[in-house]
Amino acid sequence: MSSRNSPARLALRSLLRRPAALFGFTVLALVALLAVFAPWIAPYDPLATSWSLVRKAPSAAHWFGTDEVGRDLLSRVIWGGRASLSAGVIAVAIAVGAGVPIGMLAGYLGGWVDAIISRLTDAMLAIPFLILAIALAAFLGPSLGNAMIAIGITATPIFVRLARGQVLSARAEDYVEAARAVGNPPARILVRHILPNIAPPVLVQGTLAIAAAIIAEASLSFLGLGQQPPSPSWGSMLNVAQRFLTQAPWMAIFPGLAIFLTVLAFNLFGDALRDALDPKR
Amino acid sequence: MLHFLPRRLLQLIPTLFLVSVIIFSLQQLLPGDPALVMAGEEKDPEVIAQIREQYHLDKPIPVQYGYWLAGVLQGDLGESMRIKKPVSELVAEKLPVTLQLASMAMLFALLIGIPAGILSAVRKGSGWDIGANVFALWGLSTPNFWLGIMLIFLFSVKLGWLPASGFVSPFEDLRQSLATTVLPAFVLGNAIAAVLMRHMRSAMLQAMSADYVRTARAKGLYERFVVLRHALRNALTPVITLGALEFGTLLSGAVLTEQVFSIPGFGKLIVDAVFNRDYAVVQGVVLVTATVYVLLNLLADVLYVLVNPRLRS
Numbered sequence: 001m002s003s004r005n006s007p008a009r010l011a012l013r014s015l016l017r018r019p020a021a022l023f024g025f026t027v028l029a030l031v032a033l034l035a036v037f038a039p040w041i042a043p044y045d046p047l048a049t050s051w052s053l054v055r056k057a058p059s060a061a062h063w064f065g066t067d068e069v070g071r072d073l074l075s076r077v078i079w080g081g082r083a084s085l086s087a088g089v090i091a092v093a094i095a096v097g098a099g100v101p102i103g104m105l106a107g108y109l110g111g112w113v114d115a116i117i118s119r120l121t122d123a124m125l126a127i128p129f130l131i132l133a134i135a136l137a138a139f140l141g142p143s144l145g146n147a148m149i150a151i152g153i154t155a156t157p158i159f160v161r162l163a164r165g166q167v168l169s170a171r172a173e174d175y176v177e178a179a180r181a182v183g184n185p186p187a188r189i190l191v192r193h194i195l196p197n198i199a200p201p202v203l204v205q206g207t208l209a210i211a212a213a214i215i216a217e218a219s220l221s222f223l224g225l226g227q228q229p230p231s232p233s234w235g236s237m238l239n240v241a242q243r244f245l246t247q248a249p250w251m252a253i254f255p256g257l258a259i260f261l262t263v264l265a266f267n268l269f270g271d272a273l274r275d276a277l278d279p280k281r
Numbered sequence: 282m283l284h285f286l287p288r289r290l291l292q293l294i295p296t297l298f299l300v301s302v303i304i305f306s307l308q309q310l311l312p313g314d315p316a317l318v319m320a321g322e323e324k325d326p327e328v329i330a331q332i333r334e335q336y337h338l339d340k341p342i343p344v345q346y347g348y349w350l351a352g353v354l355q356g357d358l359g360e361s362m363r364i365k366k367p368v369s370e371l372v373a374e375k376l377p378v379t380l381q382l383a384s385m386a387m388l389f390a391l392l393i394g395i396p397a398g399i400l401s402a403v404r405k406g407s408g409w410d411i412g413a414n415v416f417a418l419w420g421l422s423t424p425n426f427w428l429g430i431m432l433i434f435l436f437s438v439k440l441g442w443l444p445a446s447g448f449v450s451p452f453e454d455l456r457q458s459l460a461t462t463v464l465p466a467f468v469l470g471n472a473i474a475a476v477l478m479r480h481m482r483s484a485m486l487q488a489m490s491a492d493y494v495r496t497a498r499a500k501g502l503y504e505r506f507v508v509l510r511h512a513l514r515n516a517l518t519p520v521i522t523l524g525a526l527e528f529g530t531l532l533s534g535a536v537l538t539e540q541v542f543s544i545p546g547f548g549k550l551i552v553d554a555v556f557n558r559d560y561a562v563v564q565g566v567v568l569v570t571a572t573v574y575v576l577l578n579l580l581a582d583v584l585y586v587l588v589n590p591r592l593r594s
Contacts, residue, residue, distance in 0.1 A: 128533040
């Protein structure tokens, strides 16, 4: 992989040439930096209330205005990014961590193992995404951690199906046949030979899944099933904001914009990644 | 020509069976003893024992599942603990509301997504194409509940044109019914319009480079005729199927949209049930949703065969 024209390098070069990818990457880097360094960047304490500052419009002191108990919205949006980003990344990590090995096993072993896993995947995919996530979050109990688990479990079948399909087509390839012929055990073939070859589509799907997971977390928090008050999250901020739409529209505008920009960035980056990793291009 | 139908219907059985297993297992995630919860404040041991027997909670879990499934197969989804009504009755009451919303949303999606997709394929690389792609990206990245809140702000709070929330049945007052559903239907349809536009664009691009389109052009047909009669008819086929699959997105989206616009539909039913810890309702709604979704997927397959002459023989 260290040669100058390795596939990974070619893909990276092609990725960096795309303005959409650069824009997506820049926004993501910015959101990630804000989330990681929130304690130092946020101008105020996101939980500090002030009765003299209730629902103040955006101003020089409070760029995004203040909320119904006088908390600084900019600080809450910055801290809320922590909840949203970590929920997106951790939920997808759960889905990839569980889905890819299960899907690879199903594809490689075939037979009844594959039949059971595939039917179970079909059944889970037969329940609309958010409805399954809501049901799971409801039964697990409302909290940010449980929302991540619920979204992660709900997204798992997508990766099972993806990994299974990829392994099925890779299994017929000459390099797998060759690896088997020289006596590699199945586990080694799966991890050392097949996994690197199915990684690109998983990476693309993973990036796009983070976008979907962030919307899902915001949705659950909006419904009251994610991050619990007073901790800030973009979804729960919108829930409160709806009640004050006439008096304080800025409370609804900024958290929503934050979700939109972050999700847009993941979608742009994912789309560009797919094009860059597509060997046909 | 629909010889595959009986086999596909049979295949639904194991899928729906596993769906029912998943939904039933959800209940096992619940901390605590449901009998204790139902017994109320006093926790009279006799009442608890009676509840255990009545709801078969004293039996092993597979047996409990058997009782539950037997009920479901007879149309008995259990009873709402909160509203004291059979779940099937609640479903029958709320489903039409969501179906009205979903149909209107699909109409919006088709009216926006299909023409936008055609236009951007025919004028590839033009301002139209860029505009349509930006619209699609915007539609896919905007959380629909936020879009709903923003539209309420614009059309209800600022302009005062439409009611901010509530629902009127079309049988009561058609005008009011449309006024209460047009915003939520647009919000729901918007994301699907984006998906349809992308599918339509790529199907259309593929069709436009096909030999029969070149032949049609070589015959000297008007470009409009080539696009609409030759390319579009072929490109529409996959889009119809993919469009039907988007009904799952509609059902998911309806949960949030109904919450934002306070529409008493299916989505509101499940959210209220979640907060009232009314688990029979949650299970019932999820089961019905999954069944509807699976049947719609089947319908998509049937449509695909019906509109594709090559598959008819």
